[in-house]
Amino acid sequence: MNNIPSVDLSDFLSEDQGRKQSFVNHIGRAYEDIGFVSLKNHFLDDELVEDLYREVKAFFDLPLDRKRQYEDPEIAGQRGYVSFGKEHAKGKTQGDLKEFWHFGQEAAEDASLSETYPNNLLVKELPQFNDTGMQAYRMLEKTAIYVLRALALHIGLEETYFDSWVSGGNSILRPIHYPPIITEPDGAVRAGAHGDINLITLLMGASTGGLQVLRNDGEWIDAIPEADELVINVGDMLERLTNNRLRSTVHRVVNPPKEQWGTPRYSIPFFMHPRSDMPLNCLQECVDADHPKAYEDITAGEFLSQRLAEIGLKK
Numbered sequence: 001m002n003n004i005p006s007v008d009l010s011d012f013l014s015e016d017q018g019r020k021q022s023f024v025n026h027i028g029r030a031y032e033d034i035g036f037v038s039l040k041n042h043f044l045d046d047e048l049v050e051d052l053y054r055e056v057k058a059f060f061d062l063p064l065d066r067k068r069q070y071e072d073p074e075i076a077g078q079r080g081y082v083s084f085g086k087e088h089a090k091g092k093t094q095g096d097l098k099e100f101w102h103f104g105q106e107a108a109e110d111a112s113l114s115e116t117y118p119n120n121l122l123v124k125e126l127p128q129f130n131d132t133g134m135q136a137y138r139m140l141e142k143t144a145i146y147v148l149r150a151l152a153l154h155i156g157l158e159e160t161y162f163d164s165w166v167s168g169g170n171s172i173l174r175p176i177h178y179p180p181i182i183t184e185p186d187g188a189v190r191a192g193a194h195g196d197i198n199l200i201t202l203l204m205g206a207s208t209g210g211l212q213v214l215r216n217d218g219e220w221i222d223a224i225p226e227a228d229e230l231v232i233n234v235g236d237m238l239e240r241l242t243n244n245r246l247r248s249t250v251h252r253v254v255n256p257p258k259e260q261w262g263t264p265r266y267s268i269p270f271f272m273h274p275r276s277d278m279p280l281n282c283l284q285e286c287v288d289a290d291h292p293k294a295y296e297d298i299t300a301g302e303f304l305s306q307r308l309a310e311i312g313l314k315k
């Protein structure tokens with residue numbers, strides 16, 4: 001992809017310290033500038049992506065009353081189905097033109113966590129749906145851990161600083177369906193301009209274009225990964241933790257031109273979250289006289305609750 005810097009995970013995994021350091025420098029610089037990279041040689045293979053899209057499309061093709069069996073407002077949309085128009089960007093009231101599903105962490109080996117996380121919902125109409133989703137979840141989680149290791153080194157922390165906070169973390173895999181646009185959207189968009197809530201987001205190629213990123217100079221630029229790349233961006237939790245050193249860049253999904261309204265769009269972001277008890281207090285490595293502490297202390301769980309209320313998922 002030419003708009004966004006590209007990095008290769010095999011450099012970070014290499015025995016060659018020069019290649020490893022070069023990956024750290026490149027991703028660090030990109031996240032201090034545009035806040036997005038595209039990543040090659042991650043752990044998610046094409047076949048799994050293909051299987052996942054097949055399952056996801058089959059799910060969204062189910063009749064609405066079937067899908068709504070899996071919608072539970074009690075859990076603030078954190079698992080299962082969230083129906084069309086429910087979520088909106090922070091600061092907006094108009095709902096996005098999308099419906100989505102959430103797969104969440106299964107921390108069976110850690111009772112203190114499994115009690116706090118809602119259970120994933122099993123789609124009984126589609127026997128492969130849950131397994132396929134959770135396989136992709138694991139591969140994206142594994143990829144994200146290495147990206148966070150590189151960022152820890154860039155910031156001047158121990159390489160494994162994030163490992164224990166993201167192990168059993170509250171991450172979410174979100175298959176999204178943007179249906180064909182049938183009537184004049186009247187100002188509504190597929191996804192309004194927003195920063196992501198979490199630490200980092202990993203996005204496999206979508207079924208069509210539409211994702212745009214707000215560059216420093218105020219221009220919206222297209223972010224369309226090559227087939228073998230993941231787009232990975234910084235979210236608000238990491239921006240806050242690093243006292244604005246790493247940038248959570250605003251992005252959106254625009255409506256297509258009218259002649260393409262009939263084409264639906266599918267996209268599957270993975271939101272890497274830490275455990276809810278992780279403090280997001282600005283790191284001392286990122287605070288100095290030129291960069292005074294910009295945020296109050298807060299935990300990841302408290303921050304998430306605030307934001308779920310602000311985007312219409314939590315009462």
Ligand SMILES: O=C(O)CCC(=O)C(=O)O
Nearest residue numbers: 191196206211253267269
């Ligand atoms: O659909 C996309 O390509 C991106 C969606 C997105 O930014 C989000 O759900 O946070």
Ligand SMILES: [Fe+2]
Nearest residue numbers: 194195196251
């Ligand atoms: Fe996003």
